[in-house]
Amino acid sequence: MSAPTRPDSPVRLEALIGALKGRGILTEDELTARQAQTDCASPEIGARMVARAWLDPEWRRLLLSDGSAAAEAMGVSMAGAPPLGVLEDMPRRHHLVVCTLCSCYPRAVLGYPPHWYKSFAYRARAVRDPRGVLAEWGTVLPKGVEVRVVDSTADYRWMVLPLRPEGTDGWSEDRLAAIVTRDALVGVALPQVTPRTVAV
Ligand code: FE
Numbered sequence: 001m002s003a004p005t006r007p008d009s010p011v012r013l014e015a016l017i018g019a020l021k022g023r024g025i026l027t028e029d030e031l032t033a034r035q036a037q038t039d040c041a042s043p044e045i046g047a048r049m050v051a052r053a054w055l056d057p058e059w060r061r062l063l064l065s066d067g068s069a070a071a072e073a074m075g076v077s078m079a080g081a082p083p084l085g086v087l088e089d090m091p092r093r094h095h096l097v098v099c100t101l102c103s104c105y106p107r108a109v110l111g112y113p114p115h116w117y118k119s120f121a122y123r124a125r126a127v128r129d130p131r132g133v134l135a136e137w138g139t140v141l142p143k144g145v146e147v148r149v150v151d152s153t154a155d156y157r158w159m160v161l162p163l164r165p166e167g168t169d170g171w172s173e174d175r176l177a178a179i180v181t182r183d184a185l186v187g188v189a190l191p192q193v194t195p196r197t198v199a200v
Helices: 009-023 029-038 041-054 057-065 067-071 122-130 128-136 173-177 197-199
Strands: 082-088 094-100 145-151 159-163
Touching: 009 173, 041 057, 041 067, 041 159, 057 067, 057 159, 067 082, 082 094, 094 122, 094 128, 094 159, 122 128, 128 145, 128 197
Parallel strands: 082 159, 094 145
Antiparallel strands: none
């Protein structure tokens, strides 16, 4: 007996989009606008938000209390996007973001999620063994630092406000933003002050 034929992903996607349009849940214009918005987004937006929070206490308060309002204040349209929450790392608390169900990610401020973020392995292991996952990124936290794994969902998207690294006193916003990577914004890595960034 031959195996049943299964439609491949593009076919399923088209069928899903067709069903959503047919029920009046989604229009072609909305789909195009959302894709265009994500195409324009990149982790540089999130990095800028973090760098500003390291420098400006008032901005930091806004970012932590209402991430969507902070994004809007930076010119990012959050229309139709789920609320953005920002997790504040502390000396004894580190946050790691995962979507255990699928691939929920703050696309408006980070762009498209990397492949590994969507993988079953990351989604499962981030919960089961977060320190093991972090170690694979070379992220070893000091003893006594709690790791909080936070589930990004269709209702709420999360990004991390990492701790500002030592050795960055007097740095400009641009220089600080340059050390905040995509991976740091979901908590698998920490901002690093490397010889290259020091020399900027
Ligand atoms: Fe998801």
